[in-house]
Every structure is written in C-alpha cells, then in structure tokens.
Amino acid sequence: MPNGGQPTIVSIAARAGVSIASVSRVLNGQGARRDTVERVRRAAAELGYVPNAVARSLKDGRTRQLTFAMPDIGNPVYVAMVRAIQAVTKAAGYRLLLHSTDAVAEDELAVLHSLGDRTSDGLILCPIRITDEHIEALTTAAGPVVVIGSLPDGVPVDSVRADSVAGSAMAVAHLFRTGRRRIAFINGPSDTVPGRNRDLGYRTALTACGLPHDEALVVHTDFGIDSGAAAVRRLLPARPDALFCANDQLALGAAHALLARGVRIPEDIAVAGMDDSALAQAGWPPLTSVDLGSSTRGRRAAELLLDRLEARGGTGTAPPPRTTTAPPRLVVRASTAPATDSPVTRTA
C-alpha cells in the first residue's frame, strides 16, 4: 500500500460493492438509492474514512488554507492579530498557516512568491518596510494578498493600516490635559514608517497644545524593555513631567527605571505607552496606552481576504483595492492620573 494503509474511495467502493463515483456522490450528499447510500455510509464508517484534503485541493484548485506572515510571533501586537485572524478563518472553515519572517525583507518576498505554490488560497502580510521589490511582488502576486501596514497608492492590493499619527497625538493631548507640560518621547527607530508616524503625531500634538518642541525630550532607540530603561536615564536631566513611549515594552522599561530611583508615577512623572498589550495592564501602576487596534486590524484583514476569495467566481473584473484604517483608542489607566501638585511649577 503506497498510501500508508489509509482508506480511500477505492477501498470504500470495493467494500460497498459500488463504483467510486457513487462513493463520491454519497459522501458529498448527492442523490442515490437508499440502499446505496446506506452501504457506502457504513463502509466509510467501518473503515474510518477521512477524505484526502490534498487530492480534493488538487481537483478544485483551493486549499482552504490562509497564510499569515508577520515579523515575530513573540510580539504581543502580532499575537493579537493572529488571534483575531484565527477566529475569523476558523469560523469560515479555513486553516491558518503561520509564517514568522523574523523581520527579514527577503523572507517576506519569499512568502509572497510562494503564494504561487498554491499551498494557501491567500495571504495576510505584515511587512516591516515596503520596498520597491515588495511592490513588484505584491503587484504580480499569484493570489489575493492583504497587507497590514501602509501601502503607497496604486498598489493593487487591499490593506489595513493603523493610524499611529492620530494615536500618538491622542496620547500627547491626554498628557497635556492632565496637566503635563514637559512631555518627553521615547520613540523607536526613526527610519521606519511607524517611527516617523509616531514622531509626526507627537510634534503635531505639541504644536496643537501650544507646547515648544524640545529636542532634549526626545530619544530614539529600539523597542524592548531594556531600551526603555536606558532612555529614561538619558531623559531625566531634561526634567520631563511625562513620558510618552512608542510601545508598551518601552513604557514598562521606563516605568521600572523611574520606580527604581524613587520617582513616583504618576505624581512626579506620568507614563503612557502604546499598543495596549497585556503588558500595559500588567504594569504598576497600570499603564495608560493607545490601542492601535491590532485585533481589529487582524480581523479586518482576514475579512477582506475572505471577501476576495468569495468574489473570485463572481464578476470578471475584480473590485478595486480597499484600504481600511483602524481608529486608535486611548485606554486611560493609573499611570497618567493628573499630578496632585500644581503643574504650573513644572512649566519650563
């Protein structure tokens, strides 16, 4: 047995004394004589038959599998996305293939190309950066793709983006409203799209609040809890009364560094993070954070993709690419409660 002993429609047909066509029909709920149905059903049950999904896929050209490719499954943001995507795909009867690109662009391109191997019916891609090669690969992709991230105009692909400009601005405005006037910013790398957007939101909000922009209050670093702590050491001489951090891990590291030197949160310095991951809630005091809608983006991306898959058999022309933006949401927690002592004494 070249098959490993697994029953196939052939074994069932033999056992039931019918043709394989009848087996197929019965098993797919098509009409057949009562007697035939019964014999096939029984034979299948006795043999413990499970249809071979690979053969079926080859036949009808779809696998009922979807791929999600993201930089790192260790990051809470992507975990939230996986979770949301998983929920949608499962409900729709699709399996989910997970691919960690390790934030390597070539890996992302490889995933894009591998769409051609028909292993999955579609792809949700979360690229770290969009290069010309990405655009080329997206344009010529062998199947439907949804990008989670910001795409230049004209790329014929659905996308779901976060509004980190608005999100950053929300956080800064909130800190201002709670009486903070020297709002420092711990940002991620400045050469990434998210880094630039957060920076833009920060500056915009400062201006809107009528606050000066002080370079001494801004630090660029990489993400990660230790980086947050290190950044604090560099910022303290500038006497900030609030810390806005580009993600929760930075915020957490910053908070720890502050507490370790006896700085009170939020009485002396308020701290706000971004992503509203489990870490924000876990912090002490619990951290105010801006939810950029990872979950929403994941869900939406999955819905868009499924929608493309449905639409396939329909009208000849594919609908134009759609772009959704997930609105940010400020989650206020104890780490940014208004300072009890007069903020006026702190003003620069």
Place this chain on the structure above:
Amino acid sequence: MPNGGQPTIVSIAARAGVSIASVSRVLNGQGARRDTVERVRRAAAELGYVPNAVARSLKDGRTRQLTFAMPDIGNPVYVAMVRAIQAVTKAAGYRLLLHSTDAVAEDELAVLHSLGDRTSDGLILCPIRITDEHIEALTTAAGPVVVIGSLPDGVPVDSVRADSVAGSAMAVAHLFRTGRRRIAFINGPSDTVPGRNRDLGYRTALTACGLPHDEALVVHTDFGIDSGAAAVRRLLPARPDALFCANDQLALGAAHALLARGVRIPEDIAVAGMDDSALAQAGWPPLTSVDLGSSTRGRRAAELLLDRLEARGGTGTAPPPRTTTAPPRLVVRASTAPATDSPVTRTA
C-alpha cells in the same frame, strides 16, 4: 484556463519544446543535455513558474506541513511554544499550521481525526485534559502525534511534559529560604492535572520545610489577573507572608491587589508566580517565577515529531514512544527578596 493562468510544467514544456518529463527532471536537478537544461530554465523563469505544492503532495504523500493545536494563542505559555516550534519547523523546511482549540475537548478530538485528511504530516497537541476518547483517538491517529502534557502509560505516542510538581516545590522552598513561614497558595482549578500537580508540589515542599499545612492559606480559582486580585482579598485575613501563585497572571493580579492596599512587596509579603512569561518581568517589582520550560517543551516536541517523520521510511517497526520532561527553573527577581524585618515575628 481552469488553473487561474498559473504556469505548469505543461506550459513550460510547450514553451521549451520538450516533454513534461524533461521539465520535471531539469527542475529537480536531474541530468539533462546542457541545451535542454537551459531552455527549460529560461522558459520557467520567463513564465514565473512556481511548482504546485499540492500536486507534489498528492504524489509523494506528504505535505511538509505540521499542525500545532493548543487551547489559546492569547496565553503567553502557548505563544512561547509556538515560537519555539516555528523556529524548528522552519529550519527543517516545514510549514506550521496553527489551530486554536479554545480549550474545547471536542475540538482537540476533531484535530486528531483530521490528521486523516493528510493536510499535515504530523501533529503537536496540547490538550487541556486527557479523556478516554483522547486516548482512543491518539492510539488510532492517522499520523505521528506528539503530546505536550502528561499521558498515561501505554499510549503509543511521544510526549513532552512539564514538571510542575517539582516547579511548585522549588518556589515554595525558595520562599522558605528567604525567611517566609506563612506561604499562601493561589492555585488554578483543582480538577485539572496541572492544578493537582501544583498542589502536590506545594504540600510536599511545606512538609519538607517542616511547615504546617493551613487550609486557610490555599485558594482555588481560575487563571486570570482579576482572579488573582480577588484571591488576595480572601487570603489576607490569614496573614500570609508570602504568596505563591499558579501562574504569572494570578501573581500579577495578586501583586496589584497588595500594592493597592499599601502592602509592600517583598517587605511585607513576597510574591512568586509561575511560567516566567513576559508578564513576570513586566511586574513591579519584577516577579520571581518558575519557568516550566514552555519554550523547551515546544522545541522538544517539534524535534520529536520531525524525528518520527524521518524515521518513517526506515526500519519497519517504529521506535517505542518517548517521554521527555522539561526541568523547571526558578527565576528569582525582586518580588521575593528576603524580608528585612525578622521573619520570626510572623511565624504562626
């Protein structure tokens, strides 16, 4: 074109003016005349050919896909496993199919049965509980399975387990060594294997330390940060000087509840958690935690599974099932630093 316009070996053969067999050979690195090789290569490149993995799978009976099924991808423990598994499978050239069972036993059984559809070559299953049906399904599984969890003897399946008995005992012994004498225990549900094992470890360690076992110091609850906080309220009247929690989320919730009522950690009450997830590090003070080796277990499970897959073509008889136990590791952080005031005054 029933195919969606994708090039196949037929299109390449036509373009290169050779037979499909030649195309296959060239593309699979078999010998051919220089001229033939070149023409096939070029045709394939021009057409942007990508081999159809489904067709290939049907041919050789393997998909190079592995499935990982666990209760909930939102849980840090499973995230750690996914990450480790992903790393191993990726290196071995396998794709990873993720399946969230939502902690529903029927879903676990369904996954087990669906191994028969040949969608993946093997399965790593992380069951919440092992029922007789599980054992039945595991015994008759259509492909290799590795279970992460404790399996009764005689089930012909590889497994990787955590040693939560030893892990719990380590935590308790550590608390004892740092001067604690009234060590409370916030455990998960008592009707689960992990719950029972942690309880056993707790009791064993108490006895080993010569401490009495006080029912008033033990609370059973479900996992989750809120449950931890609620448990603290129930425990405080019993005047504990240490809290051992069955996972990090409970510990975090407990810590928050303590801090909120002005109890100092670790001066007044020490807190230790379990799993050593990112949350433990995120807590304030950073939480001592017992690493039960989620990462190690994931990696090991993947290795065992791959090993089975390799072994397949080998000797007729399959090697006997193997069981690995991941050793627990105590990660000491600030939340259990020795109390500064004499522990003697606290003794019951």
Place this chain on the structure above:
DNA sequence: GTGAAAGCGCTAACAA
C-alpha cells in the same frame, strides 16, 4: 441511479 473515464499538476518507471 450508476459506472466508466477524464483530468487537476506532478514524479518516476519504463521504453526508445
């Protein structure tokens, strides 16, 4: 209502 047969895309045995 049922069976024979073609074909999805690929690999490999066999012939030439």
Place this chain on the structure above:
DNA sequence: TTGTTAGCGCTTTCAC
C-alpha cells in the same frame, strides 16, 4: 538523454 505513460485521491461530466 528523452518521451510516453501510469498513478497519487478525488470530483465531475457523460453515457447508459
């Protein structure tokens, strides 16, 4: 070295 062909397991005409 190359081409023809069978076959992986299934669905689906097309005859009967």
